[in-house]
Structure formats: structure tokens, C-alpha cells
Amino acid sequence: MDGIGDLLFRHHTRIVFGPGALASLPDEVRALGASRALVVCDPGITRLGLADRVAEALATGGVESWRFDALSENPRDAECCAAASAASHGLGADVIIGLGGGSAMDAAKAAAALVTNGGTVKDWEDPRQLEREPLPLVCIPTTAGTGSEVTFVAVITDEVGHYKMALRGTGLAPRVAIVDPELTLSLPPALTAATGMDALAHAIEAYTCKKANPITDALALKAVALIAANLSTAVHHGADLEARSATLLGSTMAGMAFGNSTVGAVHCVGEALGGLYDTPHGVAIAVFLPAVFRFNSAADLARHADVAKAMGVDAAAGDPAALAELGAAAIERLMADVDIPRLADLPGVDPADFDELARVSAGFSVSQMNPREIAAADYLAILHETYRTD
Numbered sequence: 001m002d003g004i005g006d007l008l009f010r011h012h013t014r015i016v017f018g019p020g021a022l023a024s025l026p027d028e029v030r031a032l033g034a035s036r037a038l039v040v041c042d043p044g045i046t047r048l049g050l051a052d053r054v055a056e057a058l059a060t061g062g063v064e065s066w067r068f069d070a071l072s073e074n075p076r077d078a079e080c081c082a083a084a085s086a087a088s089h090g091l092g093a094d095v096i097i098g099l100g101g102g103s104a105m106d107a108a109k110a111a112a113a114l115v116t117n118g119g120t121v122k123d124w125e126d127p128r129q130l131e132r133e134p135l136p137l138v139c140i141p142t143t144a145g146t147g148s149e150v151t152f153v154a155v156i157t158d159e160v161g162h163y164k165m166a167l168r169g170t171g172l173a174p175r176v177a178i179v180d181p182e183l184t185l186s187l188p189p190a191l192t193a194a195t196g197m198d199a200l201a202h203a204i205e206a207y208t209c210k211k212a213n214p215i216t217d218a219l220a221l222k223a224v225a226l227i228a229a230n231l232s233t234a235v236h237h238g239a240d241l242e243a244r245s246a247t248l249l250g251s252t253m254a255g256m257a258f259g260n261s262t263v264g265a266v267h268c269v270g271e272a273l274g275g276l277y278d279t280p281h282g283v284a285i286a287v288f289l290p291a292v293f294r295f296n297s298a299a300d301l302a303r304h305a306d307v308a309k310a311m312g313v314d315a316a317a318g319d320p321a322a323l324a325e326l327g328a329a330a331i332e333r334l335m336a337d338v339d340i341p342r343l344a345d346l347p348g349v350d351p352a353d354f355d356e357l358a359r360v361s362a363g364f365s366v367s368q369m370n371p372r373e374i375a376a377a378d379y380l381a382i383l384h385e386t387y388r389t390d
């Protein structure tokens with residue numbers, strides 16, 4: 001939508017961005033009136049030494065902290081409950097710090113909610129709203145990907161029903177995001193690529209979906225430009241702080257955009273694929289981006305041409321239809337450049353499952369927000385096209 005009408009834009013997070021921003025953590029914690037922190041992360045973050053760096057930063061500033069890192073790659077309800085219990089250690093935490101990728105930050109959000117509201121994640125599953133404010137939460141992303149450090153949702157796996165459930169509400173927004181590109185320097189190339197493509201998809205879908213508004217547009221287009229121009233360098237030259245900074249800022253801005261707009265068909269089919277095969281989120285999203293971009297272009301050539309220009313396509317290269325196609329090709333070039341695997345090469349993927357995947361994709365409510373009406377038959381065509389052509 002290009003008209004300017006009523007809109008609601010929510011942003012509840014103080015963002016402290018920049019190389020070395022981690023040093024401000026103790027001051028930010030104290031400004032929240034807190035002095036005892038539970039750091040929630042996953043074992044990989046501990047192994048990388050990042051949890052120690054955070055603990056040292058807190059100790060230097062006189063903030064007591066302890067750690068909970070018993071998290072799976074996709075956090076489970078019981079793990080969030082255990083993290084909430086860990087918060088009651090000693091005098092009890094008065095702030096929770098989520099450190100890591102989207103999964104760890106989402107687990108930290110859920111733990112902060114459970115400390116004050118009690119029960120399990122399932123008890124508070126969307127659409128039920130939390131009754132009490134969660135414990136203050138500070139998020140520190142270590143990937144340029146999910147944007148969870150600024151969004152109001154936590155996605156948690158129900159280990160009993162084997163599905164992903166969500167907690168939603170502005171109370172889940174972190175009070176502070178410490179967004180320090182230095183913390184992403186050690187991210188391996190494949191993870192940098194997958195998480196970066198996820199962030200690019202957030203920005204593209206936030207801009208092209210039906211819920212886009214002028215504020216999210218500005219954030220989304222800038223995010224597309226930052227990520228498209230810098231992801232290759234971040235992947236192939238991981239120590240390049242400038243590229244790391246640009247992609248991380250892009251992912252946070254994309255989070256602000258899609259948190260207030262939404263995503264679309266790429267995330268529907270990507271989530272369906274990830275749910276069936278446990279494909280890492282960023283890869284599951286990236287593989288479908290070109291086919292969905294082409295499918296959606298027909299519904300809004302101008303917006304898809306805008307994305308193409310933000311990706312660096314020459315505005316004089318043709319009419320909107322030509323620009324949109326060049327945009328799809330630019331996405332494909334970027335994917336090849338950063339070595340995103342092909343759908344056909346992903347573990348477990350079997351075209352015999354495509355009917356079911358298409359049905360699940362069409363069932364997600366977000367499908368309604370896709371710029372072009374999309375049914376199971378369309379998803380099926382996208383699945384086959386992606387499987388065949390990539």
C-alpha cells in the first residue's frame with residue numbers, strides 16, 4: 001500500500017549499536033534498576049567464549065551474573081521453564097539477558113515471561129496475553145539474522161505436540177538491545193550466509209506484504225540495501241567489521257520492519273519445510289526467495305522493482321517488470337555467491353512430500369498477508385519450480 005493512512009508502529013527497545021557496544025551492558029542493566037542477571041544462551045555460545053565475555057563485562061561493571069545454557073537449537077518449552085527456574089537462584093535475577101541467535105533470544109523472552117507469570121510456555125500460547133510484565137530483558141544478538149532483539153514474539157517448540165508455538169505481546173520486547181558487530185565476527189561462513197538471507201527475506205517480505213506501511217517501508221528498504229551490499233563480504237571475509245556492522249544493522253532494522261508489518265509466503269513455505277525436515281531456518285527461507293519473488297512480482301511490480309533497486313539493480317535497466325526480474329536474478333546471484341545449498345540437496349527433501357508441504361504452507365495465517373493471493377496449488381508450483389531449477 002502506497003497511500004498514507006492510519007497506521008500503528010510499535011517500538012519498545014532501546015538500541016545500543018556499534019563495535020564495542022557490549023561495554024555499555026552493565027550501565028544499561030543498572031539503568032533498568034537491576035544488579036543480578038541471568039544470562040540465557042545456548043552451549044555453542046558458551047563454547048565460542050561469548051558467554052564469558054558477557055560475564056566479564058557484567059562483572060567489570062559490578063553486576064552479578066550466572067548462566068543458563070541448556071538450550072537446544074530450537075528451544076523447548078521445558079527448557080524455557082528450566083531457565084525461568086534458574087532465574088530464582090540466590091536472591092533471584094532482576095534482569096534476564098538473552099545472548100545468541102533468535103532461538104536463544106526467544107528462550108530468554110519466554111523465561112522472562114514465565115518468571116513473573118508462572119506456568120509453562122504452552123499456558124501462555126498466543127492468543128492468550130501475559131497478565132504480568134515479564135522480568136526486564138536485555139538481548140544481545142550474535143547473528144545478523146532474526147531481528148528478535150527488537151520483536152515482540154518468542155517462538156518455542158512444544159516437545160509434546162512437535163509444533164512451534166508463539167508467545168506474543170509488546171511486553172516481550174526487550175527493554176534494551178546491545179547490538180555489537182564484534183560479537184558476530186566469529187560466526188562461520190555458512191551460518192553468516194543463512195542468517196543473512198533470513199534477514200534479507202524479512203526485509204523483502206516486510207516491504208512487499210499487505211501490511212507494509214510507510215515507516216516499515218523505510219526500514220525495510222534500507223535493510224535490503226545494507227544486507228545486499230555487504231552479505232557477500234561478511235561471508236567471505238568474516239573479520240571485515242564494516243560488513244559485519246552493515247549486515248547486523250540491516251537485520252535489526254529488518255526486525256523492526258517485519259515486527260510491525262509481517263512476512264509472507266517465503267516464511268510460510270520455509271517454516272513448513274523446516275517443520276518437516278528440521279532444515280535450519282535461514283536455509284529453508286533462502287531457497288524459496290527467488291521463486292516467491294517472481295510469483296509475487298505480478299501482483300505489485302513497482303514494489304518488487306523498488307527491492308531490485310535497493311539490491312543495486314540499475315534503475316534505468318528497464319520497466320518495473322524488467323527491474324523485478326533483475327531483482328530475482330540478483331537474489332539468485334547472492335545465494336550462489338554465499339553458497340546457499342539447493343533445495344534438492346537439503347537432507348530429507350523428497351518431492352513426494354510437496355503436496356503436504358503446500359497444504360501446510362497455505363494453512364499459515366501469514367499467507368493471507370502475501371501480496372498475491374496464494375493457495376496450496378501455487379505453493380506446490382513454487383516447491384517444484386525451486387526443486388527443479390536450482
Ligand SMILES: [Fe+2]
Pocket residue numbers: 146198199202267281285
Ligand atoms: Fe525468518
